[in-house]
Amino acid sequence: MSISIEQRRQHRLMTIEKSLAKRHRKENAFRRMGLMAVVTGMTLVAILFVSILMRGVPAFWQATFYMDVYFDPEVVQLEPKPERESGESQFAFNERYSQWLTRAGLVNWQTLIDNALEEALGEEVEPRQLRDLRALVTSGERYALRDRFVEDPALLGQTVELKMLASANVDVWIKGNIDRDLPDARQQLSAQTRTWADQLEEQGVISNAFSTSLFLNTDSRSSQASAGLAGAFMGSLFMMVVVIGLSVPLGVSSAIYLEEFAPKNRLTDLIEININNLAAVPSIVFGLLGASIFIGYLRLPLSAPLVGGLVLTLMTLPTIIIATRASLRSIPPSIRQAALGIGASRVQTVFHHVLPLALPGILTGSILGVAQALGETAPLLLIGMNAFVANVPGTPLEQSTALPVQIYLWQGNELRNFFEARTSAAIIVLLGLMLSLNALAIWLRKKFETRW
Amino acid sequence: MNIPAQPMATSSVSVGSGESRVSKAKDKVKMNAQDVKVFYGDAQAINGIDLDIYENEVLAFIGPSGCGKSTFLRCLNRMNDTIDICRVEGKITLDQNDIYAPDRDVVLLRAQVGIVFQKPNPFPKSIYENIAYGPRLHGLARRKAELDDIVESSLRRAGLWEEVKDRLDKPGTGLSGGQQQRLCIARTVAVSPDIILMDEPCSALDPIATAKVEQLIDELSESYTIVMVTHNMQQAARVADRTAFFHMGDLVEVDTTDQIFTNPQDQRTHDYITGRFG
Amino acid sequence: MSNLALIATLLVMMALAYHLGLTRSRAVAAEHDVRMHSRPGYYGVLVALWCGLPALAIFLLWSFLAPQLIDMLVTQQLPADLVAGLSDRELQTLLRRVTALANEQGVSGGGSPEELAAAGHMARLQTIENFSLVALMAVLVVVGLIFARRRISPNWRARNQVERVIMFALAASSAVAIFTTIGIVLSMLGEALRFFSFISPAEFFFGTVWNPRFSTAGASSQGDFGLLPLLWGTMMVSTIALLVAIPVGLMTAIYMAEYAPPWLRNVAKPVIEILAGIPTIVYGFFALIVVGPFLSSVGDLIGINIRTTSALTAGLVMGIMIIPFVSSLSDDIITQVPKSLRDGALGLGATKSETIRQVVLPAALPGIVGAFLLAASRAIGETMIVVLAAGNNPVLHANPFEAVSTITVTIVNQLTGDMDFASPQSLVAFALGLTLFVITLGLNVIALVVVRKYRQQYE
Incomplete structure (x- = not known):
């Protein structure tokens, strides 16, 4: 052994010290890149909001x-x-x-x-x-x-x-x-x-x-200065009623089944992959499904909020199932064991003990899913909801448009100088609705965050 | 004080009793702590500790869980910096230099004061890359051959060479728990630090792997200062030159391992080693 | 009786049955002086189910089948010479008019004598149908009620049976997701096959010209239905989007997970989440009125001709849209890398960025790749931004400053307006949809499997 440990240490310290400046420069550069990414993202968003507000607010x-x-x-x-x-x-x-x-x-x-x-x-x-x-x-x-x-x-x-x-x-x-x-x-x-x-x-x-x-x-072609969102709003409202009424109960019960009762085998594995995949299927594919099955095969009326609601239900379902399952999974097993231990059946355990604890998470997930459905445009175009409708629909089977579709229709209006602002105003209304839904979900989550 | 490097893998130091270890001359202070206090948010975890750590000794921290021994250990190479809410007061020096001084480079400090954790944490890379990571990071090897040398000698030092030399390109996560921990020790040794901190290095291992790691600590103590936290009093008795007893954030007593186990000065130490609590 | 009233009555009957079951089980318990197997509520629910479910099932079946049966009977009754020359579609229209007349709604032109006769026939049939449905349901309700109430005994395992019904309902709802997938595949496959009866698959998948010629006046040429220009456009826009979204999104995630002080994380995370919720139509509009003109004027400055609506505009804005998606997925994955690995590298004296680049990212790589694949699948399937900002120009070219068209845009173009499922011009939408579905399915499945493997590794 020719080199002593001590010498080696000295040599090593010098080597490290020499490289330090460069390494710290790299460190700072990396950190700055991260910060820049955040700032870039935020700036882009700020530009988006500011440009829409600047155009839209005067239109009120x-x-x-x-x-x-x-x-x-x-x-x-x-x-x-x-x-x-x-x-x-x-x-x-x-x-x-x-x-x-x-x-x-x-x-x-x-x-x-x-x-x-x-x-x-x-x-x-x-x-x-x-x-x-x-x-x-x-x-x-x-x-x-x-x-x-x-x-x-x-x-x-x-x-x-x-x-x-x-x-x-x-x-x-x-x-x-x-x-x-x-x-x-x-x-x-x-x-x-x-x-x-x-x-x-x-x-x-x-x-x-x-x-x-x-x-x-409502929307108007002859009197464009007074064209409004009332009809589209009603259409969206009907659709959301359908979505909430169908996708929440279906999604929650299917999540309960998969998470709490279903045997873990290849079939349920397949269902799981299937649901995760459905959540990532492009929304327009659901529109095609609606056009082919609801309109083409079942002969439901075109442009009806009921059909739109059904399509959006199928689209929202996976989101709600995934959110509910995550929420159920976060309930510690000890709660279930405690309930089973005092002689409750599995169904009783789930409905009396697990579900109430998972409720905030389920609610949050459902709200986010519904908000997503509220803003969806593409599938609605395929089931005829982009028709011009001049009155407020009274039932979910009457012709109607929806808020995002109205935005789509207005942005294409040839009276650009006027409708650019009006479209922005409509976007403000839509974003206002969606952001309040999102804020509600975030508030709910904050309020009920982990209690164990 | 230059201690020549020992020929490796020939050492047959028995898993020592305290007695044989006391005889070593340990006089040079390597690290020193003065009135060190640690806070997690508003809660104080360490209440002012003074301690000298001598060069090339094995110092063990014992005490009931939650007594602050790991927290204090992690102050010695500023691993606590990674916890947002953690705040350290007081002064800790390494070779008379304050390690919490504002101009002190934490990278350099950690190259001098290595650490081995409770749970083996090999990187999800090959065995070779696990060992080579540190030297490469610090630019310690200019050529591939040099790096190969470092990898081999580190693995030898950790007594792992014979077991893994044929599968250096296999993932480190594929080794058994005890091998993983020795891999982590080899990884630390590869940077050749002055001091190795070990945070309950054997608590996740079975008795046979534990014995191997203990033997390794013994061998390493020839050329490194080792500070280890242990939950296991017998382990402290087997490997440590000196032992420090921590209790509720206080350093109650530090002395040669013999003294601590046979003639503790403090009632709390006595109660702990006789099994009244802990 | 209207359907609503029928269902309401049924619900009232079920409530009554619940009450009867409840009191009966208490009476039985008192009479025999024993403990019943289940709590009284379960007996009530079970009796209510026996009372309501069969009737409900019949009701659903009836509402589905009866109109078809009536249509069939009425059609048979129509004078042969009236029906003879009619196509399927015209027959449907005729039936719809008859139905409207039968329900005493007016139709344009008032209705011919034949139609009026058929309407009268239909109205009679409807009365019979309605009456028999009510009678059948009434019988089922009463029989179910009596049968279930009689069976109440201390040994009857009411809770188990109720729970079995609940389990069945739960399992049935989870089948909806399966049926959705099956529905998607079958409907698209069916319509796409009809499309391929007009245009050969080779012509579709390898054709380099897209020109579907909407002149449907029985023209001899069908038009060109080449997929490649659309696929190319899709890839071009998606690639630009990913080039924007992946670096920014990943770096954002890294900064958020590793560097950001807690206050920034607390502000930025909800903001990012909200961004992910902004409807794509809004991004599309943003692209059209802000980004497009901006890029175009930048192009003028540096002497490049950039169209207002181009692959670049659409891709850039789509990238902005995907940033929050990439960053929140990557954030989840990066924070799942155990702290012990970071400590290992830091303990060796690695700087934070070295730890991230050399240890955390390689460890998280499979998960991050999965996230990128999901982002890609999202970009490929995105519709509104490209509809508004890509310019709809289905031509093969490699210039990102020019307008392009994508698969999704073309689906919208071909299927809005006339909803005629007979011409290749609209059927092609389903062939395109199927292509889109298969591409995204592939990406999703790979991504999901990769991410899942990754999760298991650290669980």
């Missing part, structure tokens, strides 16, 4: 007219609203009433708006300019006017200050979402309409006001 405020509308008896030539007379049968009255309603519908309500606009502009509009004038207020407002009158016929002959939404193009113009210097040919509005809009804005007739149209109205 829309260019709105505040005008005095005169319910001119010469335009509204309508006899008083029928009252039920004594001795008249309900049927006869209904008949009379609906005739009155029909006549009310035939009144040219647009003229009232035209007149109000003329009043506000302080000028007589020539008939050839009527088109330009009517481009100011969104077309849905004349029906709103009719409904208001039907509600309260005493308005006849009165002048009321009313709030009316400007048309989509005027909204874009007023908000400056279109280049004001574009030549006439490329402007959506005629030069006359643009002048009027600017004039009215200066007069304070048009102003930017918070609008509930996005929440209260």
